[in-house]
Amino acid sequence: MSAEAKRKATSVLARRLGVLLGAVGIAAPLAIAAGGTAQAATPACTTRTGPYQKNVEKFLGRPVDGRQSEADCRAIQNYQTKNGISPNIGYAGPVTWAAMQAETTRRDPNAAGKCPVNKGRIACVDLTRQISWIQDGKSVKFGPVPVRTGRDGYATRTGAKKIYWRSIDHWSTLYNVRMPYAQFFDGGQAFHAIGGSVWSPPGSHGCVNMRTGDAKKYWSMLHNGDNVFVYGRKPGT
The missing domain is CATH 2.40.440.10 (L,D-transpeptidase catalytic domain-like)
Structure with missing residues (x-):
């Protein structure tokens, strides 16, 4: 191969490599950003009032009205998540209330x-x-x-x-x-x-x-x- 032919081949290779690196340079930050911001979805809060609503509200220091609110649900959901109760959708059911009772009776069961x-x-x-x-x-x-x-x-x-x-x-x-x-x-x-x-x-x-x-x-x-x-x-x- 002549010196001129080698020069042209090298130039073509360099341009192709530049395009490839440019594409990777653009794509990589996007992939990293997407991976870095991915988070597990938090279950939706239920609007249903549970059978132990008043008990749970009192335990959590919420206003005791026996009616589910968004703030009530978030407080219940946080407690369920912390204590490994599933599903953690903020429902004031028997499982959540039983867990709370275990805490309230700790001193003298x-x-x-x-x-x-x-x-x-x-x-x-x-x-x-x-x-x-x-x-x-x-x-x-x-x-x-x-x-x-x-x-x-x-x-x-x-x-x-x-x-x-x-x-x-x-x-x-x-x-x-x-x-x-x-x-x-x-x-x-x-x-x-x-x-x-x-x-x-x-x-x-x-x-x-x-x-x-x-x-x-x-x-x-x-x-x-x-x-x-x-x-x-x-x-x-």
């Missing part, structure tokens, strides 16, 4: 005296409020924590019971699911951890579902022969 105080160490389960705690006499040793008990048709059975079998990495052959930190107290019903939210409906098949950290704490504090007392009635069962 047995104020009504429904769980026995003469049994020594005992794990109490209140189906109505969907909470559980461990006490020794009148002294609360852990909790209360939110739980998810049996759904309609699979109610967690009430009454005085005892832990009779523990299995730290249990596998349910009946439901084909892991049940970590399982502590059985009534037939196939047990305290155990779940991977999902303890506030998700409709409920368990009778077990007392717990967050992993809470189930692990129960495992460390309870032993075979320890007392369990289940009382109340889960809403909707």
Whole structure:
């Protein structure tokens, strides 16, 4: 190839490279900008008034009028998002109210005296409020924590019971699911951890579902022969 031909070929290549780089230089900032501003969409706020509207409004320090407003919904939605309640659409339903009750009863969950105080160490389960705690006499040793008990048709059975079998990495052959930190107290019903939210409906098949950290704490504090007392009635069962 002659020197002139080489010069022309180099010039053509340079022009093509310049066009290519120019196109990339324009496209890249657009792509970065698009990626940098992309955010997960926040669910739309519901306009529906929930069955626990007044209770939730009072808990959140909102004006208590029992009517859903945009400000009410945003406040409820923020609480749901913070506590992992789904769907977080700002609806004042039983799941959200149960979570709030668990907070309000933290200091004295047995104020009504429904769980026995003469049994020594005992794990109490209140189906109505969907909470559980461990006490020794009148002294609360852990909790209360939110739980998810049996759904309609699979109610967690009430009454005085005892832990009779523990299995730290249990596998349910009946439901084909892991049940970590399982502590059985009534037939196939047990305290155990779940991977999902303890506030998700409709409920368990009778077990007392717990967050992993809470189930692990129960495992460390309870032993075979320890007392369990289940009382109340889960809403909707």
